[in-house]
Amino acid sequence: MKKYTLKNLDCASCASKIEDNLTKLDEVKFVNVNFANSTMTIDTDNLEKVKAKIKEIEPEVEIEDANKEKTIVSTSELAENKWTIIKAVSGLLLLLTGIIFEKEIHNTPFHIAEYLVFGTGYLIVGWKVISSAVKNIIRGKFFDEQFLMTIATLGAFAIDQMPEAVAVMLFYVTGELFQDIAVGRSRKSIKALLEIKPEFANLLEDGEATKVSPESVKVGDTIIIKAGEKVPLDGEIINGNSFVDTSALTGESIPRKVKEKDTVLSGMINQTGVLTIKVTKLFSESSVSKILELVENASSKKAETEKFITTFAKYYTPVVVIGALLLAIIPPLLISGQTFADWIYRALVVLVISCPCALVISIPLGYFGGIGSASRKGILVKGSNFLDALTQVKTVVFDKTGTLTKGEFKVTEIVTSNGFSKEQVLEYAAYAETNSNHLVAKSISEAFGKAPDITRIKQVEEISGHGIKAVIDSKTVLAGNDKLMHRESIEHPVCNVEGTVVHVAIDNTYAGYIIISDTLKDDAIEAIEKLKTKNIQTVMLTGDNKFAAAAFAKKLGIDKYFYELLPKDKVKHIETLIAENKGGKVAFVGDGINDAPVIARADVGIAMGALGSDAAIETADVVLMTDSPSKIVEAIDVARKTRNIVWQNIFFAMGVKLIFIILEYLELLPCGKRYSEIWVLL
DSSP states (O other): OOEEETTTOOHHHHHHHHHHHHOOOTTTTEEEEEEETTTEEEEESSSHHHHHHHHHHOTOEEEETTTTTOOOOOOHHHHHHHHHHHHHHHHHHHHHHHHTTTTHTTSSSGGGHHHHHHHHHHHHHHHHHHOOOOOOOOOOOOHHHHHHHHHHHHHHHTOOHHHHHHHHHHHHHHHHHHHHHHHHHHHHHHHHTTTSOOOEEEEEEEEEEEOOOOOOTTTTTTTEEEETTTOOOOOEEEEEEOOOOOHHHHOOOOEEEEEEEEETTTTTTSSSSSSEEOOOOOGGGGGGHHHHHHHHHHHHSSSSSHHHHHHHHHHHHHHHHHHHHHHHHHHHHTTTOOOHHHHHHHHHHHHHHTTTTTHHHHHHHHHHHHHHHHHHHTTEEEEEEHHHHHHHHEEEEEEEETTTOOOEEEEEEEOOOOOHHHHHHHHHHHHTTTTTSHHHHHHHHHHHHOOOOOOEEEEEEETTTTTEEEEEETTEEEEEEEEHHHHOOOOOOOOOOEEEEEEEETTTTTEEOOOOEEBBBBTTHHHHHHHTTTTTTEEOOOOOOOOHHHHHHHOOOOOOOOOOOOHHHHHHHHHHHHHHHHHHHEEEEOSSSSGGGHHHSSSEEEEETTSSSSSHHHOSSEETTOOOTTTHHHHHHHHHHHHHHHHHHHHHHHHHHHHHHHHHHHHGGTTTTHHHHHHHHH
């Protein structure tokens, strides 16, 4: 699989034609042509045949290696489109000259002056269209926009309506100019995003820093990042502290403070101090590489609307041509007093206004604009099909820890029993949990605040799903959940405690329990409230016990919650919700590696990107770079706005065409001319 740049690809339908024709080649295993950023991703063993086919389809399009070093020259929109502007202005001046002096030039012998003025203007603005139509006809390709424009305008010349012919070509060229500007701006937005790619890394070797390519740095190498430089690779700070600009990754403008042992991601900009970093990922696996790959490939995954319009245009154009032909022939034959000249003129008007360019161009650009808008907000949507899916979401399912909560467990309360002190309960629990890497164990160790004397620990047994049994100072210590107390027949006054709880028993006597609490993310409640205002159901899936789950669900205002779940249980619940949500889609939001199966199973999988696991991010359809639940609401808003714009484009384009076609057909009715004149005035 390799990516190439397609130079001079200036038409969405051209991109579609290239892709369709290359797909039919036996030598091509996979191909995707991306009009938005003028690229082609292809898997083929015969590139020369591919080039020849592209030359046959679109002679002006050239293939370049996308990885080839290029010199980027910054130019204004006027400079980039100067020849199109010159053509349009020249054509307009000749058209105005012909209209102003129409009587004088019409009376010249054989209308020489009239043909000279209008003919010159026509060729200036329409030569490219005519030549493309002729080349396509020679290759046996009819019924494209060039064919429509050429036959309509030449027909106008044939019935002595030369100003109309020039005007049609002029409007077409002007439309092309606006299209080129719009496409150019979209492509520049991609280039602006590509600028977050770091150009070098300061590799530290033998006490000296050397500038090298980020691709050549290995995991475990040490690099230095000076103030004002981009972070070239993901890594952990081993020396220094600073503020970093994360806006390129997260869309957040407020700088983030970083210090030793903090993780920094490639694409961030170091603003103040010097940072020494130990590299944890190769450049190809770094955050910036993944973001660039996601954005560049996003528009290749087409929404159903795009696929429909592309297919619709293939059948629409031949139908329009046949309809126009019937319009030119049937009325003069069936209606007395009607002339072929009048109806041929009307048929030519139908041909011109029926051109499907607006649909073929505006729909992909609409989705591309939506993906770009989302990426600027720190929301990476992996394809316009997923942007469409977000508009149909009726249920959002959340993982709890790390998604709705910060995942920062802290000891919030110690309750004692049978004469034991809080210090004793905490000390014995900390010693029992010394060798555990679980977040709960770490929070108890942090609360204890001392390095344990491991000589006091004689024996440790982990009881799966229950807790720890250890011998400390010749005392048997139990630390775990309520099930452990029942398993060991320890009498205890409280079974159900709100929150994550560790019960402690010493020598078969209940000593008390420790409550460890996680804290909600700052915008979690706001996110749930906003989803509810959009009539979206909210569900929480968690491995916590019933009472902890109930407490968080109540604080958040969650509609439904399910507790004590393993990853496979979460998948079953998602499948049940999908079955219940007929006509709507189910989104799942998670961050951990254990969430990857659920993210993959949901209609729309959403991963918390900044702190989320690689597995979750790779599996997800949408990645939230800020780990903020409120970004889900923003993603849905962007998706809905994009879809509204796309449908507005469709209805407006089809509506205008339909109105003008009706105006022509109204001429068939009695007083039809008056009706059509009233429509035009309106």
